[in-house]
Amino acid sequence: MSDTRLRLGVNIDHVATVRNARGGAYPDPLRAARLAEEAGADGITAHLREDRRHISDADIDGLMAMLTVPLNFEMAATEEMQRIALRHRPHAVCIVPEKREERTTEGGLDVAADRARLADFIAPLREAGCRVSVFIGADPAQVEAAADVGAAVVELHTGAYCDFHAEGRTAARDEELDRLRAMSAHALALGLEVHAGHGLTYDTVAPVAAIPELRELNIGHFLIGEAIFRGLTPAIAEMRRLMDAARG
Ligand code: PXP
Secondary structure: OOOOOOEEEEEOHHHHHHHHHHOOOOOOHHHHHHHHHHOOOOEEEEEOOOOOOOOOHHHHHHHHHHOOOOEEEEEOOOHHHHHHHHHHOOOEEEEOOOOOOOOOOOOOOOOHHHHHHHHHHHHHHHHOOOEEEEEEOOOHHHHHHHHHOOOOEEEEEOHHHHHHHHOOOHHHHHHHHHHHHHHHHHHHHOOOEEEEEOOOOOOOHHHHHOOOOEEEEEEOHHHHHHHHHHOHHHHHHHHHHHHHHHHO
């Protein structure tokens, strides 16, 4: 496998959202993770939110026990989540901002405003062997702060790009895409590995996947929704195909 291949991390949070709507055991996010692995996912992403609205602690236990691909454990920078991450030592930890009232992770983490605390927060996770990423907007101050606080990876937030696309605001979309391109190059030049994700769909993935500095995309909500219509395996296979085609 070439080391410039773009990895696909499949986020299974919203399988748990549907399960939790009825409070039972179905659909099982672990079964979705297994299928995603078989369909060619290079990693599984799961966000243990403070309010446990989708993924549960037991889901994380199960994923750690069964996955054959790396787990990207998304979490807020809280003491509770740090304890959980240090207990499990997942391959990757992605630090995201979290507000209880939000429907999803709405913006990037303000790393620049919280440098000292985040540096202290990240150090033990690094020492435990986790690759730590921070989920940030395409902003030079945030990229530089990510390098300063000891992150190994930045995940660039593609939500604004996808929202502009959905709203038909093509000039704003293209400007945001230019920022994503520029910040990918900037982050790589600072020694950071570059990932991206949030809100990506079949319609929006190609220009992002074509950014040469990117190493991984994390995609969830759209794939789980699309799985209703065509099944999870074909939904993932089509995303993989579009990513590979964009990569040329
Ligand atoms: N990357 C990060 C850091 C996220 O928080 C999320 C959403 O949980 C995603 C990627 C995936 O976003 P979506 O579910 O919109 O594809």
